[in-house]
Amino acid sequence: MHVTSPAFKANAARALADTGLQKALSRSGPSAHAKRSRAVAALPEFERLRETGRDIKNHTLANLDFYLEAYAAKVEAAGGHVHWCSTAEEARAAVLEICRKAGARTVTKGKSMISEELGINDHLEANGIEPVETDLGEYILQLRKEPPSHIIGPAFHLNREDWEDTFRKSHIDLPFDRSFAQRRDILEEARGRLRARFLAADVGITGANFLIAETGSSVIVTNEGNGDLTQTLPRVHIALASIEKVVPTLEDCTSLLRLLARSATGQDFSVYTTFSTGVRRQGDLDGPEEYHVVLVDNGRSNMVGTEFQDMLRCIRCAACMNHCPVYGVTGGHAYGWVYPGPMGSVLTPALVGVDKAGHLPNASTFCGRCESVCPVKIPLPKLMRHWREREFERHLTPPTQRRALRLWAWLARRPEAYRLAMRLGIGALARFGRGKGAFTKLPGAGGWTEGRDLPAPEPGGTFMDRYQRQQRGRRA
């Protein structure tokens, strides 16, 4: 997927002016909050489980090499193949080769963010193989040729009119004047279209929420059942997974599953949580005859041992974006790549480079809501701050901003000079602002005053001046 993160500011401005998007966002945000809080309130152990979740992931990451090797050995014992891929190109090539060997013409797909990250669909299409997205949200996005805007609700930015419109334009063999009076009608039409595709596909590609070292299983979590049809019906199943998805045991996975659905959709448990282990067994009446895991690094091993290792705990629940005030007004597309919201602001620079995505960690108010809802306690604001520091160190911030920051740093280290500068500045502001109460415009601070007013300082000097006067008064 093409990275447009450098244009975050322009993307965000466009998003704010998009009335359809604003309507969708004003619906999805509050509903997601309410659902999560209800589920969390119903489980008194939730906070303690977050600590457990964090500890399980930390333990795994500290021994990631061991658990990956243990996992791979179990997959192979169950007749599966593990394809280790360092880069996106290697992963795309591995998927294509499996599909070619299977003689595949169409490939069904369960929702997978790693597939978006790797650009699997474009690669298959360019090589004459048709990928069919089967998650309802992904399906309409494929028809509209749009990327997902949210990691669990890819089409949250669309309104019902968009669904109707797209279906009328795409399913042209159906009567144009058919009714979509109920949401159900939209769902039924998609179900009917996709049923045939499920049954005809030669290969099914899913993602994985977890990989289990104890058993060599890949785990998917869905509500629709599309992921299960994708991995059960075709002769070949490919699971795409990044290296940090591995956990040691079923018990570890189970504890994380208790957090996942509650944090993601506010359900106690998703409808289908499915553990796939190897190939169809003797006597089984269904299931794939080939099972492949494409195990992808694509920049993650570089995060191990750095301040960004914490980010590898992420279980992709989307709670951080659902609770982010910036995401809540810009939506996901503004972030310009696969992963939006706070988790995207931390992960994207790590995967595509801080030069391309350095703006994203600035798209934060540092309100801390993301960290407070994250089921594995990732310190997202702190990690965004680390990126800002790196961005500054690598001279990626604009020159005026750099000069201003350098001047501030120089002053901050020299208390006398700092106080003098403050005294001059505040005095000037107080003189200009006398009788106004607040500034609606200030030279050099247009970006700040555009959305709010700056209160004019009261006459009487800086805080330090007043404090010293008060202290002197007391002593006297």
Next chain:
Amino acid sequence: MSREAILGGIRRGLKRGELPADQQAMLRHRLESHPRHLIPARSRLPHDGQVALFIARVEAEFGTVERVPDAAQVPAALMDYLAGQNLGPRFVMAPHPELEGLPWADHPLLMVERRRAEGTDQVSLQHGYAGIAETGTLMLPAAPGRPTTLNLLPETEVVVLHADRVVGAYEEAWDLLRAENRDALTGGFMPRNVMLVTGPSRSADIEQTLELGAHGPRRLHVILVG
């Protein structure tokens, strides 16, 4: 090879080489003993309470439950359910010995086929392996007698589950599988596929509004025996 590159990259990040043998042995012990973590108090109940919780949770997730005192009543209960839902008498049944052994001959109106499911099947009858009270979840491990397609393709799935197979937490269901299942291919206990099913299929992709029956069954009915 990329395997070495990835493992090497991880080890460089962790500032160590391959783990020493004693630490590997400790981790292997953790895998083999698979210690449990915190289990929520919600399901720490006597068995009756767990069964009641299971039923309440299935219903809260838009499933339905009917309890029959013994297995011989399952065919009649199925017939009543199908009639009540205006569904025909035809269904595809998991070729599981426990289901095969039910008195189908007493109900000649029911049209049963014992096989995996196909795209046009309307109703399936599945064998339930275990029920998990915590969230009203059915554990359905794949086996020759429990095809996965029965859980996915028909519009209506009916699951026969013995009440004594209801446990409190997921961990207890995993332990049942560990104790009872032998996989001929791996020598382990995991079959090719284990589905944990909580209610009928649904989607909230259209304006975050819940609709039942996305790609999987729209109805999930549990006949609880005993």
